[in-house]
Amino acid sequence: MLSPDPAPAPRLTLVRAHATAALDDASLARAAAEDLPGAAGAVWDRYGAMVHGLLRRVLGPGGDVEDQVQETFLQFFREVKRLRDPAALRPFLLGIAVRVARSALRRRRFRRWLSLTDSGVLPEAPAAGVDEGAREALARLYAMLDTLDDKARLLFVLRHVEGLDLADTAAASGLSLATVKRHLAKVTARVHAMAERDPVLADYLVATEEDRHG
Secondary structure, three states, rough: OOOOHHHHHHHOOOOOOHHHHHOOOOHHHHHHOOOOOOOOHHHHHHHHHHHHHHHHHHHHHOEEEEHHHHHHHHHHHHHHHHOOHHHHHHHHHHHHHHHHHHHHHHHHHHHHHOOOOOOOOOOOOOOOOOOOOHHHHHHHHHHHOOOOOHHHHHHHHHHHHHOHHHHHHHHOOOOOOHHHHHHHHHHHHHHHHHOOOOOOOOOOOOOOOHHHHH
């Protein structure tokens, strides 16, 4: 009597990462515009941390950063079909993040005007591994940034906190290079004048000569 055939041995299947992950920005932008499989995840993997970091540093504590990150990518995937230069994916996405941040800042100011929440005050419990001196400096920096208008705040953060060069700062903000230089010279001088009078911040902020003089 023949015994039944043994059950086939399970096969090991290798799953290759989707090809979109290896695309350059121009090709990835086209893939996203065409809603190709894997394109959305590839854009997120490549730029999610950058967008999150930018929004966290622009908005500061209490900025509903996660919601603003989601809004940025929702707008990106709605608008990417209108991107004229696919190679400009990164500045295009940065520009959307800046626009989302500007809207969030306006809503925050309005809520404060109505005496609602969203004060931007740091939480009472310090984050693990963060020394109190740095935490105090951060609190003072955001209090200082709150005195700036939204455009000045965004330009200062893009240039001095994110470390974008002047051309990328202009592209992300949607302003001309000459306008960015002019505004940065003013806001940098103002922030540093305030910082120099603050004993905690004086050692933290350093401006480049280029930004001081435009």
